[in-house]
Amino acid sequence: MNNKIHPQSAILGFLLFLIIWQLSSVIIDRPILPAPLQVLPMFLMDLPGELGLHLLASAGRVLAAIGLAVITAAPAGLLLGQMPKLDRVFSPLIAITYPIPKIVLLPVIYVLLGITDVSKILLIAMIIFFQILVVVRDEAANLKPELILSVRSLCAGRRALFRYVYLPASIPAVLTALRISIGTAIAVLFIAEQSLTTYGLGYYIVVETYQVLRYPEMFTGILAMGLLGVILYFTVAGIEFRVNRHLFLAS
């Protein structure tokens, strides 16, 4: 995220998106791709009602998963980054498990934990967990020993090192990891929400609308899910920009 996105260009992008959507729906001309002119008013009407509840349920799950992943992965990453011996033991394990698409564990988690919110949140948290773990670990490992030594020479104990070195060094890493994993997290949410739940956009899109051929309503759900992704992405990117101010300045 080297450039801040200006409001004008955001509006321009959105308009372009609508135009392409409108054209596609005219060209394809089938019920599966309704026009934005039909979907958008419906979306705005439904948002304060049922659709809004589905959106809130989905957002809640993603946020809970993000929270869970951050509080477990960030400390673990710091620990591994600062203890090379420990890292040598775990890094082969991480290297093997990191590329496994966590979604394949869905049935296992469902059997072990039941088809509950907890299992859905856990699955998404696992995806974000590995991203954060790896990025924070590398960031912590890259902290120069001289930096730590010189802060220690100012009589910093563990608490001060954490407050003034490890925490500020890992926050940008956490944000970067979040930004790149949000897309996957929402994709997995979509799949996880399709089974045995009553609220959530995945459920709304597949069970309540798609399977009963309510295509325009289905598209309001798709739009809501897209919105969720966009909002999360730009929130994280915005915080990242602010936190990393020192990286974006010309010297």
Added chain:
Amino acid sequence: MIEVVDLTFAYSGHERLFEHFSLDVGQGESWAIIGPSGCGKSTLLYLLAGLKRPSQGRVLIAGETITRPRPRTGLILQDHGLLPWATVSQNARLGLAIRELYGPDGRHAPVDGKLEPKDADRQVETWLNWLGIAELKDKFPSQLSRGQRQRTAIARTLVLKPDLLLMDEPFSALDAPIRVELQTVMAEFHRQSQLTSVTVTHDIEEAVFMGRKVLVLRHGCNRGTEIVDNDLAGRSDERNRPAFYKRCNDLHKLLERRP
């Protein structure tokens, strides 16, 4: 001020760097430690700073055995050790912030060193001014030249009012004119404050300019101490005179001699 008593030190799996090594540094003296790389000069400084522990023997500073970094010892490293995400004034304030975090507990901060945040700000500003970097206070380290970064590191240390200043190759990474400029700044500071200081360097001229006494270390195991008394230290007026170069040359010969 500094007493090294019967010190023995080795990195695990390596030859000893020091064996039964002793050293006395008096209050207000300025010392330079010189020697080839790998001779243990930085290690000795870290031992004085309490960042490393002797295998045997003791290091006493102001009469107390050192087992951990000591609040009143200031350390300046070659690599500045500045936080890249903090501004010049935040960096200069770091030591004070750490003291605030712990309170005057005698371990992380001097017992008598309680400081109001407003006074802390003023002190930081004073030192930034003295070092000529006050107008850079909102810049980040990446926006500074090496010399300005080193000045920031010096401000961070001096703002803590140390009673002992340890410097590890403080100016080695700088261009020659800036190096001389900062050496002069620190010599002037020493003249004004009479602060005890130890500078580790591999640069002979720097040793002659910074050290009233020059400790020469050698490759392999250091047992005895070889100390050159140097009355030319801090004398900017002598710097380009033959006597200065002769002293450098003498030191050079001493360093080349095989033990």
